[in-house]
Amino acid sequence: MTKNTIMTKLKFTAYLLFLILSCLLAEDAFSQKQNSAGKPFIKTEKIGQVEGQDVFQYTLQNKTGMQVQLITYGAAITNILTPDKFGEISSVAFGFDSLSDYAGSQNQLLGSTVGRVANRISNKKFIIDGKEYNLTSDIHGGAKGFDKRIWNAKEIFHKNEVAVEMKYLSKDGEEGFPGNLLVTITFTLTNSNDLLIDYKANTDKATPIVLTNHSYFNLSGGKDKKALNTELIVYADKYLEYGDGSLITGKILNVKDTPFDFTSSKTIGKDIEKVQQYTNGYDVTFSLRNQSGKLALAAKAYEPLSGRELEVYTTEPGVVFYSGNWLSEKVKGRNGVPYTKNGAFCLETQHYPNSINTPAFPNTILRPGKTFTSKTIYKFLVRKE
Secondary structure, X not given: XXXXXXXXXXXXXXXXXXXXXXXXXXXXXXXXXXXXXXXXXXXXXXXXXXXXXXXXXXXXXXXXXXXXXXXXXXXXXXXXXXXXXOOOEEEOEOOOOOHHHHOOOOOXXXXXXXXXXXXXXXXXXXXXXXXXXXXXXXXXXXXXXXXXXXXXXXXXXXXXXXEEEEEEEEOOOHHHOOOOEEEEEEEEEOOOOEEEEXXXXXXXXXXXXXXXXXXXXXXXXXXXXXXXXXXEEEOEEEEEEEOHHHOEEEEEEEOOOOOOOOOOOEEOXXXXXXXXXXXXXXXXXXXEOOOOOOOEEEEEEEOOOOOEEEEEEEOOOEEEEEOOOOOOOOOEOHHHOEXXXXXXEEEEEEOOOOHHHOOOOOOOEEOOOOXXXXXXXXXXXXXXX
């Protein structure tokens, strides 16, 4: 074989390799373009164990690129990534880097599902049908509420949208509550950047039930360490009076001429100093205008630096507005960044606190043969003006 023949074959081989490589790169580019264009997907991974039980993380992405992350410990929302007015996607929900942080004592219910009864029950006890029940704690479902339980989960694909269904069986006597209560929560990410939370529950004994999600939002996506410049509207003309220890007194008062008046847009920080002496900031339950049990707009938040807007819809009669009063720089969040007081806010849709001991409040007792249902939507938008 001559030298020229060898060179010709080498050139031909190199040309073939070039063609193959070009095709592969073109295919990869096409694939990446399709993925960014956005076929919705779910990614599942095991992230560790708590008390010997496996804990899984689910990452949901819609066709616009918005992502929501969930873990089966506490049926918690651990991250929400949405675009701002510049098209940059960043996190708008507080979270931790590790499972051990979520399971640790410094976790202030970040993104957790709260139950069997969210918020407070006076004196850690209640009476149903003449029988008294004593609880392990007066707040958030007991010493080991739903936020500290491991849920079973499965992926759901429907109508080109992605969802995760989580289930937990709260056994009769757990934390002092009566009845075997089967709870199902479905988290759905739509292609219009809505996060839907659908709750359903059944019981074999009469039991109180109040469920909510305790996500902390900072819509700036890290551009502002505090949420005090976020503008808020709450569609409520009344709020629940609270006394010592933030316990509801049973009175429902008008928001007019009080720091709790968010009937028109104002920043979270505008009147916050006026409530510092009571609850170190806002920690108030609003009685919403909508008391029909049908889905309606409850609150709207707007962050000017990012242009992000959050609309909250719910079937619940109330929403708790909490301004992150007890967030501390001693606690480090995602990427090791310390949290700070008023660094985020919560809008927790729910029935009123201590309803089980306040007959005038909307009913929270679920009985056998009946099904508890509730729906909340967190809708993420962008103002580009």
